[in-house]
Amino acid sequence: MISSSEKEKLIAACLKAREASYSPYSDFCVGAALLGEDGRIYKGCNIENAAFTPTVCAERVALFVAVSEGVRQFSALAVCGGKKDAALPLAICAPCGVCRQALREFCGDEMPVFLVQDAEHFEEVTFASLLPKSFGPENL
Numbered sequence: 001m002i003s004s005s006e007k008e009k010l011i012a013a014c015l016k017a018r019e020a021s022y023s024p025y026s027d028f029c030v031g032a033a034l035l036g037e038d039g040r041i042y043k044g045c046n047i048e049n050a051a052f053t054p055t056v057c058a059e060r061v062a063l064f065v066a067v068s069e070g071v072r073q074f075s076a077l078a079v080c081g082g083k084k085d086a087a088l089p090l091a092i093c094a095p096c097g098v099c100r101q102a103l104r105e106f107c108g109d110e111m112p113v114f115l116v117q118d119a120e121h122f123e124e125v126t127f128a129s130l131l132p133k134s135f136g137p138e139n140l
Protein backbone atom coordinates (compact mmCIF):
# COMPACT_ATOMS: atom_id res chain seq x y z
CA MET A 1 0.00 0.00 0.00
CA ILE A 2 1.47 3.33 -1.00
CA SER A 3 0.52 6.68 0.49
CA SER A 4 -1.53 9.25 -1.39
CA SER A 5 1.53 11.51 -1.41
CA GLU A 6 3.66 8.77 -3.00
CA LYS A 7 0.91 8.15 -5.54
CA GLU A 8 0.76 11.84 -6.45
CA LYS A 9 4.54 11.99 -6.87
CA LEU A 10 4.60 8.83 -8.95
CA ILE A 11 1.87 10.10 -11.26
CA ALA A 12 3.62 13.46 -11.65
CA ALA A 13 6.90 11.64 -12.38
CA CYS A 14 5.41 9.57 -15.19
CA LEU A 15 3.89 12.68 -16.77
CA LYS A 16 7.27 14.42 -16.48
CA ALA A 17 9.14 11.42 -17.89
CA ARG A 18 6.91 11.51 -20.96
CA GLU A 19 8.35 14.92 -21.84
CA ALA A 20 11.74 13.29 -22.49
CA SER A 21 10.32 10.76 -24.96
CA TYR A 22 12.40 10.29 -28.09
CA SER A 23 9.75 9.19 -30.56
CA PRO A 24 10.33 10.93 -33.92
CA TYR A 25 8.84 8.02 -35.91
CA SER A 26 5.56 7.38 -34.11
CA ASP A 27 5.11 10.71 -32.32
CA PHE A 28 3.71 8.53 -29.53
CA CYS A 29 5.26 9.69 -26.27
CA VAL A 30 5.23 7.45 -23.23
CA GLY A 31 6.35 8.06 -19.68
CA ALA A 32 6.72 5.55 -16.85
CA ALA A 33 7.64 5.81 -13.19
CA LEU A 34 8.39 2.97 -10.79
CA LEU A 35 8.40 3.37 -7.04
CA GLY A 36 11.31 1.34 -5.70
CA GLU A 37 11.54 -0.42 -2.36
CA ASP A 38 14.10 2.23 -1.43
CA GLY A 39 11.41 4.90 -1.71
CA ARG A 40 12.95 6.43 -4.82
CA ILE A 41 11.12 6.95 -8.08
CA TYR A 42 12.74 5.64 -11.26
CA LYS A 43 11.57 7.28 -14.47
CA GLY A 44 11.70 6.15 -18.06
CA CYS A 45 10.52 7.30 -21.47
CA ASN A 46 10.22 5.46 -24.75
CA ILE A 47 13.28 5.73 -26.98
CA GLU A 48 12.79 4.98 -30.66
CA ASN A 49 15.43 4.11 -33.22
CA ALA A 50 15.72 4.55 -36.99
CA ALA A 51 16.25 0.80 -37.28
CA PHE A 52 12.99 0.27 -35.30
CA THR A 53 14.00 -2.99 -33.56
CA PRO A 54 16.24 -1.32 -30.97
CA THR A 55 13.31 0.83 -29.81
CA VAL A 56 12.60 0.44 -26.12
CA CYS A 57 9.52 1.25 -24.08
CA ALA A 58 9.32 3.69 -21.17
CA GLU A 59 8.46 0.95 -18.67
CA ARG A 60 11.56 -1.09 -19.45
CA VAL A 61 13.78 1.99 -19.36
CA ALA A 62 12.50 2.78 -15.85
CA LEU A 63 12.84 -0.85 -14.78
CA PHE A 64 16.36 -1.28 -16.13
CA VAL A 65 17.57 1.98 -14.61
CA ALA A 66 16.26 0.86 -11.22
CA VAL A 67 17.71 -2.65 -11.47
CA SER A 68 21.04 -1.24 -12.62
CA GLU A 69 21.08 0.77 -9.41
CA GLY A 70 20.46 -2.33 -7.30
CA VAL A 71 16.71 -1.99 -6.77
CA ARG A 72 14.77 -5.20 -7.42
CA GLN A 73 11.48 -4.71 -5.63
CA PHE A 74 8.82 -2.19 -6.45
CA SER A 75 5.66 -0.97 -4.80
CA ALA A 76 3.91 0.80 -7.69
CA LEU A 77 4.09 1.71 -11.37
CA ALA A 78 2.57 4.65 -13.24
CA VAL A 79 2.35 4.84 -17.03
CA CYS A 80 1.00 7.43 -19.44
CA GLY A 81 1.19 7.79 -23.19
CA GLY A 82 -0.28 9.53 -26.16
CA LYS A 83 0.55 11.41 -29.33
CA LYS A 84 3.06 14.19 -28.80
CA ASP A 85 0.54 16.99 -29.12
CA ALA A 86 -2.37 15.21 -27.46
CA ALA A 87 -4.27 17.33 -25.00
CA LEU A 88 -4.66 16.19 -21.41
CA PRO A 89 -6.31 14.08 -20.22
CA LEU A 90 -4.64 11.41 -22.35
CA ALA A 91 -6.36 8.18 -23.31
CA ILE A 92 -5.44 5.22 -21.10
CA CYS A 93 -2.13 3.66 -22.19
CA ALA A 94 -1.30 0.27 -20.70
CA PRO A 95 2.12 -1.44 -20.83
CA CYS A 96 2.79 -3.66 -23.85
CA GLY A 97 3.16 -7.41 -23.48
CA VAL A 98 6.94 -7.34 -23.56
CA CYS A 99 7.07 -4.82 -20.71
CA ARG A 100 4.54 -6.79 -18.68
CA GLN A 101 6.79 -9.84 -18.87
CA ALA A 102 9.92 -7.83 -18.09
CA LEU A 103 8.21 -6.29 -15.06
CA ARG A 104 6.93 -9.72 -13.97
CA GLU A 105 10.47 -10.66 -12.99
CA PHE A 106 10.52 -8.03 -10.25
CA CYS A 107 6.93 -6.98 -9.48
CA GLY A 108 4.36 -8.74 -7.33
CA ASP A 109 0.82 -9.68 -8.38
CA GLU A 110 -0.75 -7.12 -6.06
CA MET A 111 1.46 -4.19 -7.09
CA PRO A 112 -0.75 -1.25 -8.07
CA VAL A 113 -0.39 0.06 -11.62
CA PHE A 114 -1.72 3.53 -12.37
CA LEU A 115 -2.79 4.09 -15.97
CA VAL A 116 -2.49 7.84 -15.99
CA GLN A 117 -4.42 10.35 -18.09
CA ASP A 118 -3.36 13.45 -16.20
CA ALA A 119 -2.56 14.42 -12.60
CA GLU A 120 -6.17 13.93 -11.50
CA HIS A 121 -7.38 11.17 -13.80
CA PHE A 122 -6.06 7.62 -13.72
CA GLU A 123 -7.20 4.03 -13.55
CA GLU A 124 -5.70 1.79 -10.86
CA VAL A 125 -5.28 -1.90 -11.62
CA THR A 126 -3.20 -4.67 -10.08
CA PHE A 127 -0.18 -5.99 -11.90
CA ALA A 128 -1.72 -9.49 -11.97
CA SER A 129 -4.74 -8.16 -13.86
CA LEU A 130 -2.39 -7.05 -16.65
CA LEU A 131 -0.59 -10.40 -16.84
CA PRO A 132 -2.78 -13.23 -15.53
CA LYS A 133 -1.44 -16.79 -15.23
CA SER A 134 2.02 -15.43 -15.85
CA PHE A 135 5.35 -17.20 -16.11
CA GLY A 136 7.98 -16.12 -13.62
CA PRO A 137 11.14 -17.13 -11.79
CA GLU A 138 9.28 -19.65 -9.60
CA ASN A 139 8.29 -21.62 -12.71
CA LEU A 140 11.86 -22.66 -13.48
Ligand SMILES: [Zn+2]
Binds near residue numbers: 058060097098100
Ligand atom coordinates in the same frame (compact mmCIF):
# COMPACT_ATOMS: atom_id res chain seq x y z
ZN1 LIG B 1 6.49 -1.99 -23.64
